[in-house]
Amino acid sequence: MTILSGSGRTARAVASRPGGALGLAVVAAILVAALASPIVATHDPDALDILHRFAGPSAEHWLGTDHLGRDLYSRLVFGARVAMEVALFAITAALVGGTLLGTLAASVSAGWERPILVLFDVISSFPSLVLALAAVAVFGPSTLLVMIVVAATLLPHFGRVARAQVLGVRNAPFIEAERLLGASETRIVLHHLLPNIAGPLIVLASIDLPVVITVEAGLSFIGLGVRPPLASWGTLIYDGYAYLSDSKLPVAVASAALGIATLGFTLFGEALRDAVDPRLDGGR
């Protein structure tokens, strides 16, 4: 009940800001498109109609068709599903893995902490693109690989924040009280530390979402991500780019979707951060 009312308060705080309301609306629209894509789409996104390639917007094809006569609107909708699948999987994996490692690093002795921090440094030293190129060379391109690469590159980000948060609260009086009462380390971590550091990490995740969406689109654009014929905003831009002289619409539509999604998630993330940590509100 407390949690629900807390979430409701946060949602109201996000929606009360103009940027937050806009971000929330965009995020909601993308989530609906992703979750209900078979219902929201008007056509099979992979259905070809070669004779009607590069058709302009019409009642039949709201955003026109691409170089294979596929319905652009439907591909855009299914592209949202791919973007959200990749983003949510990668962020969740990085959040869980990073939090566990960060908490562990803050809870163990300096001798054990060091290897974890070195691991974070090693992973951070690889830009996601370089890591993706290496992984593709070994395993071949796939959507799953994009998710894993993005999750791996984000993991130190969450790990460091989790470690810093844990270090900040581990000696707090209420934790000391728990220890004196004989609570185990596992209980302290699960029941006290994690709930107390969850807020900043969730805000961080929401801010990282647009980054993941653009990384997925970028990797797919250069052929390292989602495989054809699966629709992703990156592959839509790539396909459109190859046929730019025939029609500018596919590139324009897919780029706009990517831009709006990035903006929406960024506004939402910032509003969420302001709502969760009021100290930052107006401080920028």
Add this chain to the structure above:
Amino acid sequence: MNRHPSRRAALAGAAAAAGLPLLPGRAAAQGKTSIAVRVERDFVTFDPAFRSGPHDGNVARAVFQRLIAQKPNSVETELDAAAELKQVSPTTIEFTLKPGQAFTDGYGTMTADDVKFSYERFAVAAPDGKTSPYTGDWSGLKAVEVTGPLSGRIVLAQPNAGLFAIALADVSGCIVSRKAVTERGAEHALKPVGSGPYQVVSVEKQRGAVLRRNPAYSGPKPAFEEIRANFIQDPKTAELALRSGELDFAILPPGVAEPLRGASGIAVEQFPGLAYLWLGINMQKAPFTDIRVRQAIRYALDVDQMLLAGFNGKAPRLNALVMPPVLGHWAEAPVYRRNVAEAKRLLAEAGHPAIRTRITVLNQPAFQTMALVARALLGEVGITAELDVQEGGTFWEAGKGEAGKDVDMFMMRFNGKLDPSFLMQWYTSDQVGVWNWQRFASPEYDALAKEAIAEGDPARRSALVIRAQELMDRSAAFVWLTNDTAFAAHRSNVKPAFLPGAIDWQLDRFTNA
């Protein structure tokens, strides 16, 4: 008097020097001194016997001399390294080299022994065990007999109808230095020692190569001091590079080249293509071992629709291996039309009403687009095809060796020449696991290919070539797509030179327009 230049004078001089190219007159009248051309594949080796394709061969043609060479933009030949070349019988050709033709890097002058080494090595395994994939170009070669330091005799065991056009005058006829190849070993691949108009000064993976004029070359001086062969795989990027002036010459697909027509400072020329595309099926992998499955695939596909999607309908349909301008073109080859009912019937009869398969395809827009259409068309008859899109480095190895046994279907583009034997050589049994990715092994085809290359009478040779194509057609392992139209786009102030089909370039004959 102080003779030391002041800093101000030095700056003024530098500014004046920097401004010189902007001035009209002498510099402009002389034209460009260097050009950049696009290569769409990474260089593998410039060694003529082991080249991996025309992109390697185009550099080899500029670096090495041949006894005879094609005239610019023509298949007619003229003497190159030879002072004299005479066919004394159908199986004997005598030659005399021009004296003093120096190899670069101090490897001495060309001798008849270098000619012997260059030609005979096509049939002999290299120290690493590899044999030349172009052995067929020298089919029938018995020996090159050295009769003097600069003279010799090419002796054939049987006549070779394509010898002059395909071997002697082209890349397989390039003369290497025996000493340089022996001493440099594997290093010779990308550090070639030639005696031709250009020398390779640098090669970098994924970037290309730089050629510089060979000052010791005794033939006509090429127009450009330097040629940069820039690796640009993506055609759209090449188009932008041409527009910006970063690139002077590129062969582009029609969809990319067409919009360049009328662009300021750019010319686009269109040529009937000698490159050909097809969808191949691995005959040795189940369920494609059953001819009915292969026939079903052929009926399921709609070639015209695939070409419309891949080439904006600007590429002519091909119905057999040999394209119209080449001897042995099979004008009456069957034109397969889509027949979904027949495809389904054949699959049911073969006991494979539903098949899961994979189409291996190069990551080029036109190929991917056609493969996507093929996937959709196959899906309608119960064949679920997954696209295996690969970048150049892995694609060109996909069907080779043991890995080739696992390939299902693939979309392939080969470059051709005007001689039918050049086109036929890739489908013989000994090419299985090399370039014959269909694993089409027909002793009858092999015999016809061998017979055709030795046949001097054009009519009889044409009949043999057509018979061989009938065998290919009967195998149903080939769905011929197109001999694509070649679009050569170049800056208007550069005049390119190439052989018919525009695949084989004569870089040393490029000039200022």
